[in-house]
Every structure is written in structure tokens, then in C-alpha cells.
Amino acid sequence: MPKELTGKAIALAINKVCKQLVAEHNLKPKMLLIQVGEDPASSYYVQSILNTAPKLGCEAELLTLDVNCGQDKLLRIIAEANQNPDIHGIMIQKPLPGSIDDSAVNLSVDPNKDLDALHPVNLGRILMENEVFLPCTPAAVYYSLKYYGIDPKGKHTVVLGRSNVVGKPLANILLWKRPFANATVTVCHSRTKDLAAICRSADILISAIGKPHFVSADMVAEDSVLIDVGINEIQKPDGSSAYVGDIDYESCAKKAGAISPVPGGIGRITTSVLYLNLVKANLIARNINKYVDEYIDVIFSENYKKL
Numbered sequence: 001m002p003k004e005l006t007g008k009a010i011a012l013a014i015n016k017v018c019k020q021l022v023a024e025h026n027l028k029p030k031m032l033l034i035q036v037g038e039d040p041a042s043s044y045y046v047q048s049i050l051n052t053a054p055k056l057g058c059e060a061e062l063l064t065l066d067v068n069c070g071q072d073k074l075l076r077i078i079a080e081a082n083q084n085p086d087i088h089g090i091m092i093q094k095p096l097p098g099s100i101d102d103s104a105v106n107l108s109v110d111p112n113k114d115l116d117a118l119h120p121v122n123l124g125r126i127l128m129e130n131e132v133f134l135p136c137t138p139a140a141v142y143y144s145l146k147y148y149g150i151d152p153k154g155k156h157t158v159v160l161g162r163s164n165v166v167g168k169p170l171a172n173i174l175l176w177k178r179p180f181a182n183a184t185v186t187v188c189h190s191r192t193k194d195l196a197a198i199c200r201s202a203d204i205l206i207s208a209i210g211k212p213h214f215v216s217a218d219m220v221a222e223d224s225v226l227i228d229v230g231i232n233e234i235q236k237p238d239g240s241s242a243y244v245g246d247i248d249y250e251s252c253a254k255k256a257g258a259i260s261p262v263p264g265g266i267g268r269i270t271t272s273v274l275y276l277n278l279v280k281a282n283l284i285a286r287n288i289n290k291y292v293d294e295y296i297d298v299i300f301s302e303n304y305k306k307l
């Protein structure tokens with residue numbers, strides 16, 4: 001296992017699977033990407049999604065709505081996209097303005113077009129281990145474990161954060177009865193007592209809380225695996241800004257067996273998972289029943305042989 005669990009090779013491997021499936025089945029996957037308002041961080045991410053589409057033989061159409069467009073208009077647009085056979089997947093950029101109810105939006109997307117896997121049907125499918133789509137960030141963590149041959153089977157795996165987007169689905173994926181899952185999972189949150197002691201007992205510690213450098217070296221066990229999902233903007237003393245994770249990389253890397261960097265770790269993989277979901281959605285629309293992860297396993301297994 002390498003010390004630094006970088007995301008680039010994993011993203012490229014997932015992209016390869018997308019391209020292979022598009023070519024093999026002559027697919028024309030099209031995503032509708034909806035952004036409400038023009039928050040700069042969201043616009044940056046949206047642009048990187050748009051730039052990726054042609055590289056993978058996919059199409060992505062952006063619809064930007066005014067920040068005051070209102071929930072009804074957004075739901076109407078989603079309902080139309082659900083009915084449009086030329087659109088295979090829908091992604092709604094978050095966060096949405098406070099006037100729009102997130103859960104109403106999540107519920108309005110056709111579960112077979114739900115690229116973010118936030119519809120309760122898709123979250124339920126994850127729980128029951130008959131998933132179709134995986135939410136992008138939890139999937140990125142799962143694929144990192146697979147790619148680097150880190151099997152959490154029977155290991156104490158601590159997830160910091162219990163959001164519906166990251167912590168909860170990730171904890172449920174880690175509980176699956178399959179390779180690269182089967183973990184003994186503890187989920188911590190802002191009301192957890194003795195959080196540092198729980199972290200120290202982790203063989204694998206995954207942080208998704210959104211607090212810069214929250215996890216310090218005294219909170220991690222020797223030789224443990226540390227995976228950092230957090231992306232936090234900080235101001236440097238010279239006035240410029242930088243992105244850092246939840247884990248204090250410098251001090252923790254000296255103690256850990258392996259650690260994912262920020263940037264260049266989990267975040268580097270999420271756009272590839274989004275397109276993998278789009279390709280899956282196009283396969284569903286064409287009634288092609290394919291277990292896409294088998295393709296991923298073949299490509300990843302080449303990597304474990306090298307480790």
C-alpha cells in the first residue's frame with residue numbers, strides 16, 4: 001500500500017470504464033446539469049463537469065436558473081427532464097438557495113436518472129445492497145479502498161460526519177457484505193462524546209465534517225489509514241487562500257500507514273463517478289442489464305497486482 005492515496009489514477013481508471021461502455025454499446029449519454037444562482041465555487045465545479053463530458057463521449061447541458069427562480073419552477077424543469085428520453089441523467093448543483101427545499105428536489109428526480117443518488121429509493125437500494133447509483137463522494141472513498149487494495153473487512157472504520165450526502169451513505173456502503181466493505185463501522189458527529197478516543201481506536205479513519213485540520217496527530221493510531229473527504233478554504237497569512245482537508249496532513253502523515261491528500265485525493269475522483277452514473281443511467285434507459293463494477297474490478301485488479 002502506498003503512503004499517499006492519490007485520486008488521479010482512480011479517476012482515470014473510472015473514465016476508462018465509461019469510455020469503454022460508451023463505445024461498446026454505442027451510447028449517447030446526456031446529462032442535464034442545473035445550477036441555481038451563480039455561486040463562484042459551484043460555478044467552478046460545474047465548469048469542470050462540463051469540460052469532462054466530451055473527453056468521455058458524453059454530453060452535458062447546463063441550465064442556469066436565477067437565484068430567485070423559486071422551487072415550483074425548478075420542480076417543473078426537473079419533471080420535464082424526467083420525461084425527456086434524450087436526457088439520461090439529472091444533476092442539481094448544491095447548495096440550493098435557502099428558499100428551496102432540498103428534500104423536495106431530491107424526491108422529484110426520477111430515481112433512474114438520479115446521478116447524485118440522493119433520491120430515497122437510491123439511498124434505500126444502497127442499504128439493501130442492490131444499488132444502482134452510488135453518491136459520488138462515498139463512491140470515491142469506496143473506489144479508493146478498492147484501488148489501493150485496502151480491505152476494511154472486520155476493521156474498525158470510523159466515519160466522522162453523518163450527512164445524507166457523505167457520512168450516512170458511506171457508513172452503509174462500508175457495512176455491505178462484500179469485498180472492500182464488511183467493516184465494523186462507527187459514525188461520529190457533533191454530539192459524539194470522546195471523539196478523539198474513538199478516532200484513536202480506528203484502523204481506518206474517514207473524515208467528512210468540513211473543519212480545516214480538525215484531526216490532529218494525537219487523534220490517530222500508528223499505521224492507520226486516513227481518508228480525508230473534507231474540502232475547506234482557508235486564508236493564508238499572506239492573504240491568499242488555499243484548500244485543505246479535515247485532517248492535519250503534515251503531522252498525521254508521519255504517524256499514518258496511508259493518507260489521502262487534499263487537494264488531489266477523494267475530490268479528484270467525484271466527477272468521474274458522476275459520469276459513471278450517467279453511463280449507468282443510459283444503460284438502464286436502453287434496458288441493458290450490466291454490472292458495471294465488474295469492469296472497474298478488472299482495471300483495479302491490475303493495480304493491486306503492482307502493489
Ligand SMILES: NC(=O)c1ccc[n+]([C@@H]2O[C@H](COP(=O)([O-])OP(=O)(O)OC[C@H]3O[C@@H](n4cnc5c(N)ncnc54)[C@H](OP(=O)(O)O)[C@@H]3O)[C@@H](O)[C@H]2O)c1
Pocket residue numbers: 137160161162163164165166167188189190191192195208209210211229230231232266267268270
Ligand atoms: N471530496 C468531495 O468531493 C466532497 C464532496 C462533498 C463534500 N465534501 C466536503 O466534505 C465535508 C463534509 O461535507 P458534508 O456535505 O457532509 O457536510 P455537512 O452536511 O455540513 O455535515 C457535516 C457533518 O460533520 C459533523 N460535524 C461538524 N462539526 C463536527 C465536530 N466538531 N465534531 C464532530 N462532527 C462534526 C456534523 O455533525 P451534526 O450532524 O451533528 O451536525 C455533520 O454530520 C465538507 O468539507 C465538504 O466540503 C467533499
